[in-house]
Amino acid sequence: MSDPGLAVEVRGLVKRFGDVEAVRGIDLDVAAGETFGFLGPNGAGKSTTISMLCTLLTPDAGSAQVAGHDVARERDAVRRNIGLVFQDPTLDGYLTAEQNLRFHAELYGVPKALVPERMRLVLEMVGLWERRGSLVQTYSGGMKRRLEIARGLLHAPRVLFLDEPTVGLDPQTRSSIWGYIEELKRREDITIFLTTHYMDEAEHCDRIAIIDQGEIIALDTPEALKASVGKDRVQLQVDDAPAAIAALRERFGLDATIAEGHVTVAVAAGEAFVPRLFAELGVPIKGVSVARPSLDDVFMSYTGTTIRDAEASGGPDPLMRMMAGRR
Amino acid sequence: MAATTSKPAAAPVRIAVPPGGWRADLRGVKVVWQRELIRFWRDKLRIVTSLVQPLIFLFVLGGGLANVASGGTQGIDLRTFMFPGVLAMAVLFTAMFSAASVVWDREYGFLREMLVAPVRRGSIVLGKCVGGATVAAFQGILVMALAPLVHVPYSAAMILDVLALQLLLAFMITAFGVMAAVRITQMQAFMALMQMLVMPLLFLSGALFPLSGLPHWLAVLNRLDPLTYAVNPIREAVFRHVEMTASARAALLPGITWFGWQVPIAVQVLVVAGFALAMLSVAIVEFRRA
Known part of the structure; x- marks a missing residue:
């Protein structure tokens, strides 16, 4: 059994696409409550790793436990305990923000009685409560990303995965997204696992793993690095x-x-x-x-x-x- | 420090997301179905446009050809004859559109939101198919409302029969579309494939002509077309309530034969249900792998 203090535990994780080894046997531990950054250039293997941790890809070798569950053998248990914010939008533009969240709450089986309160909390956190009735297609790129973060938090996951949460956003929106993430760390008992290729953003993390060509080449606090x-x-x-x-x-x-x-x-x-x-x-x-x-x-x-x-x-x-x- | 003092007094929320099982899957079916309905209702233009094609067939083609065809329809208005086929057609186009939404969902990323949820993927496919069937049956009702315009009297029994058949047909078509949409990732390609398939299937099904006296090759193709087994029961259900001579009935409604065996309606419906289930199963298996 895995260490209960660990939110993510990865051992010798490997993923191949044909002849290419995208992730070449990485090891890492993320403590519960930690904000962990995965830093590296595009194509370094960040998204592939995060996809394996989120059960979207099956590892070719090695193991990974998220929130105490094995990503290959206990996919549903992992999925119930994680929130995901992808690089590319995954919202339904033809639904309102509120409908998008309701859909998510029901899909994850959030108890009905808790939904209104929880929905208000996450929407207020990202400053979209007033706009909850608008169709998502009328939202700006930054608003959509904020809504995705709110949705990822709706079912109170133990681990929140953010894959390039600020990519493609203007500097002002980027910094406001970081504001929400900082706020989130204070308010919820949550582990955040994020990827970024912006060096300055990695400084927000408690610890950073630098990944290049599928291997972790350094792992420590930003200061120590x-x-x-x-x-x-x-x-x-x-x-x-x-x-x-x-x-x-x-x-x-x-x-x-x-x-x-x-x-x-x-x-x-x-x-x-x-x-x-x-x-x-x-x-x-x-x-x-x-x-x-x-x-x-x-x-x-x-x-x-x-x-x-x-x-x-x-x-x-x-x-x-x-x-x-x-x- | 600020970080610790601003922690809320109450402990952070712990929502226990319930474990999977059939309840979770049922929820999955329900939300996907609901979303189809919400989206359909939002898209008023689609409701109108998908009515246009059946109406053109019924009134423009049917009205225009009525004179040339009057000899072959045994005194029955061609539009009356075509009406059951058009009922099937309305469902066909709407269901195809519903299936196409899988391609859209992929393109706009929403598919991924569904794929990472802690529900079985089969329930998402089932939700799509039930949603497509519901929406298509709604379109079917709109077309059915036109019955008196083509000399078909309203009857509760007819409406219920036709509605049930339309639901089944729509379910089959949506399942077929979802099955195709798992593999085809581009909207243009999907639409092109559907265009290529829908029209031949529709024409071969005998939606627009009676099955009596067909050339042999056409009769064979007709028996191979799954739509045939949905169109014919719809026609039976409608014609039961239309007055016509025995000879007209024999000419316009000869039923379906397999090597000389008259196929009962129940078997025809079972053929459609069988196709629907087979396609649903394939779609589910493909979706699990996607």
Whole structure:
């Protein structure tokens, strides 16, 4: 039997699509009440993993328990205990928000007496109570996402899965969605498991797993992950990048790479390094930026590339990765 | 900290979502059925448009051909003769549309909301089929209301008989459509397939012509068409209440024969029910795998 303190327990989980191994034997534990982030570029295996945890895909090897139930053998029990918010909308636009929620409540067998109160609670939480009678097709993208979150919570799940909850939304809506998630953590006794490919969003999580090409390459708190990098990131805008990289190696003994179109180098004290850079590099510099370690740097230090570049190049075989990321 | 003080005084809600079983499945059937009704009722345009085609067949085609056909209908108005076929047709088109909603649901993602719910997938398919049948039978009633316009008197027995047959027919068609919709993921492809199938099936069923004196090849195809076994009982139910000479009855309502054996109405209805159940089963199996 699994540890009751764990909301999610994954051991050696594998999923293949034909010859492609989309998820290559991952292990992870998520404690009850934790907000756990799954971070990685598109096609890294995030959605495939979440689909297996939600019983939508059957694992090819390994095991996973969600809310104490095995995802392969006790599918219905898992489904009763989880809430899901998908990347793509799954609402019925021809029904009102209220009808969408009623449909869900009945499908999940929420006791009739509890439905009105629960419905009001979740709709007020996402600020849609006043609009409950409107057809969902009249909603904006952000409102739809909020309604999906409300619906995912309606049956008071023990684990809420959010697959890219803010993808495709404008920055303002994104931050308001995060507001709801923070609020949710305070109000309900719930474990949140989310995926994102936005580095800044991962900072909202208690712990983060960084996944790349189907494997977990780092798993810790955001702070610990950033501390593990420890260095500032200095980015140079130059016309002659190869010359700048060569000069950095020659004069400072630093290994620079090109990331997001700029020569990038990690140094312990970035600001103090800048004056030396201008004085000694010997290659014309058009601009310099210094950044404190972020999760971007964590990703970079583990994979040698930034998450954006990983998505742009798509890794070893972009088509295969794309397919692997599909559910 | 703020995070702890703002915790509500009451303990967080614990809703025990009940375990599965037939109650859960019944709930699944019910909500999917209800949703079909709500959506149908919202879509007033669809109610009207799916009436247009049967009406065109009945009054435009029937009215226009009445003169040429008068010799073959034994003094019966062609529109009267076509009426049972049109009753079947109204149901056919509406049920096809209901089945198409599975394709829409997939396209708009709602299908996934149903697929991850803790109910058996079979109950979702069944809900769709019952919903499609209900909606189609409603359309059937609208067309049935036109009976006096084509010299068919109202009769409670006729209406009930026809309604029951329409429900069964609609159920079969929706099950067939859902079965196809599990595999076909694009609306255009689904509609094209339905167009390709519906018209031949409708014409072959004898909805628009009597089954007597057909060329052999046509008679064979007619017996193979499942719609035949729904159209003929509907025609029997209607014609029972229409006055006509014995020779007219023999010519217009020869019944269905299998190698010379006169197939009883009950067997015909069983054929339709059998087809419906078979298609429902296939649809459920396919849906489980989807």
